[in-house]
Amino acid sequence: MTMALRPLLVGNWKMHGDGRNLPIIAAIGEAAQRHPGVDVALCLPATLIDRARDACPGLTIGGQDCHAEPSGAHTGDISALMLREAGASLVLLGHSERRRDHHEGDALIAAKVRAARAAGLDVVLCVGETAEDHAAGRSADVVREQLTRSLAGANGPGIAIAYEPVWAIGGDRTPEPTEVEMMAGLIRDTVSGVRILYGGSVTPDNGAALFEQGGIDGFLVGRQSLDAGAFKAILTLMFRQH
Numbered sequence: 001m002t003m004a005l006r007p008l009l010v011g012n013w014k015m016h017g018d019g020r021n022l023p024i025i026a027a028i029g030e031a032a033q034r035h036p037g038v039d040v041a042l043c044l045p046a047t048l049i050d051r052a053r054d055a056c057p058g059l060t061i062g063g064q065d066c067h068a069e070p071s072g073a074h075t076g077d078i079s080a081l082m083l084r085e086a087g088a089s090l091v092l093l094g095h096s097e098r099r100r101d102h103h104e105g106d107a108l109i110a111a112k113v114r115a116a117r118a119a120g121l122d123v124v125l126c127v128g129e130t131a132e133d134h135a136a137g138r139s140a141d142v143v144r145e146q147l148t149r150s151l152a153g154a155n156g157p158g159i160a161i162a163y164e165p166v167w168a169i170g171g172d173r174t175p176e177p178t179e180v181e182m183m184a185g186l187i188r189d190t191v192s193g194v195r196i197l198y199g200g201s202v203t204p205d206n207g208a209a210l211f212e213q214g215g216i217d218g219f220l221v222g223r224q225s226l227d228a229g230a231f232k233a234i235l236t237l238m239f240r241q242h
């Protein structure tokens with residue numbers, strides 16, 4: 001029998017937000033307290049982590065990337081230990097925007113996963129195929145390979161996998177819930193004991209069907225996490241269905 005895992009809702013603010021947006025974070029923190037059956041996290045720009053931690057002690061705060069080394073001559077980078085010290089307890093790794101903008105490959109991402117776990121951070125590892133791979137019917141192969149190479153054996157409750165088809169991010173297109181369910185099954189068969197999230201253009205409108213039929217444990221939400229009302233609506237639909 002498969003044990004039900006606690007639902008997890010993660011917001012990713014990407015390179016958005018400054019001190020003026022702390023009230024949004026506080027509103028999300030309050031909503032999270034009212035929905036104790038769902039774990040809620042916000043992955044923020046590093047500049048906001050300590051202020052968000054102070055403003056919302058109950059909310060899980062995450063970073064959006066970390067270096068594979070604990071310290072060193074790496075101008076502009078941030079280590080997992082630094083994120084932890086600032087107040088983060090999880091980190092997103094392998095997001096397709098990091099793979100695209102910084103040419104991150106699976107071996108580097110695996111090293112970052114190891115560094116994050118060694119620093120005591122939970123990890124949300126992002127995987128997903130491009131539009132080209134999707135059109136060619138290679139989604140399952142691509143995701144299986146990314147999982148195997150980027151995780152390098154890491155598994156268990158400190159890891160969540162976000163299935164984010166690259167072609168669904170930042171637009172208004174999502175896969176059918178049945179397609180998400182198939183990929184969630186593949187991920188579950190490849191890695192044990194992890195929570196599985198779907199990410200890519202999630203909204204309060206499409207979230208219910210994806211959550212109900214997608215075989216997932218939650219969402220990784222981009223744009224709609226910058227809008228406290230929309231993010232709370234997604235949280236509410238997960239809570240209702242749990």
Ligand SMILES: O=C[C@H](O)COP(=O)(O)O
Nearest residue numbers: 012169170200201222223
């Ligand atoms: O990390 C979040 C994803 O890239 C999804 O972003 P989006 O919800 O704006 O499409």
